[in-house]
Amino acid sequence: MRQRLLPIAIVLATFLVCGLAVMASAAPATSLNMVTLGDSTASGTGAGDYRDRTAGVCWRSANSYSEVVAAKLRTGSRKVNLHNVACSGASINDVRTEFKNEPAQLNALKQDTDLVLLTLGANDVSYAEFGAQCIAGDCSKAGRTVIDQMPAMSKNLLALFGEIKARSPRAKIVTVAYGRQLTRGHNALSLHALDPVCAPVVFTGDERVEGNKVASALDATLRETVKKAKANGIDALFVSPYEADSVAVGKEFAGHSQCEARVPYYRGFDSLLPTQEGKEGVLHLNRAGHAALGKLVVAGLR
DSSP states (O other): OHHHHHHHHHHHHHHHHHHHHHHHHHSOOOEEEEEEEESHHHHTTTSOOBOTTTTTTTOOBTTSHHHHHHHHHOOTTOEEEEEEOOOTTOOTGGGGSOBTTBOOGGGGOOTTOOEEEEEOSGGGTTHHHHHHHHHHSOOTTOHHHHHTTHHHHHHHHHHHHHHHHHHSTTOEEEEEOOOOOBOSSSOOTTOSSOOGGGSTTTSOHHHHHHHHHHHHHHHHHHHHHHHHHHHTTOOEEEEOSBOTTSSSBOTTTTTOSBTSSSOOSBOOGGGGSTTSOGGGGTTSBOHHHHHHHHHHHHHHHO
């Protein structure tokens, strides 16, 4: 009797194992719910391939860094739901309310949101206006005005982190920084045709020094704000083209600012050409820049 029962037991065990395997393969894949909040850098202004009805308004690009992150996280059968509500020109307060006839960005946050990517702060410290002053006139002594606005911006951003956590308690908040738009030194000699934005009459040597001082101060302020948020119990991460606690960019972005030797990661005056974004795209990340930034975010998450 025992000899007859043994093969039957083996068959039943085999069916049981196979059945569990089929059930496991049929089980729904875990979904990751992502929301992108913020300004033009978060929306992807400058990266091309804009979503329907967003060109000229919020400029939400299919090539934005958050789209890169979502694509890289979609490994195997994992499903990633991305909702990019970032909008060009948005300040911290603008994500709390209706902006450009769009609902408040914070409304996109849900209880089941797992990951929030955001880039904010530049429009709170008149960063774009500073850049315009550099192009149209002389900004070589105007950086202090921008830097003086950063403490208030940091305080407001820290409060926003708390509001995000209240709406999406389980979400990790990733603050993604802007990087360095222009080389700090002379134009690269190896480039055959520099973008017109590199002309000395556009950005003088003194203006480049001042501009990079402002850019690194903005990065340091955002980095410190994220540290404070983590100290307050917020699940937060900071991702930046800059090296930690440095005025130098990391290897992923080294040599890729406008007017440097490698392929630029930022738009120049090519954005002013017909069919392009216009002045809103100048000195914003291009498609290659967003791809590099997206890789940095994924590396930080892992």
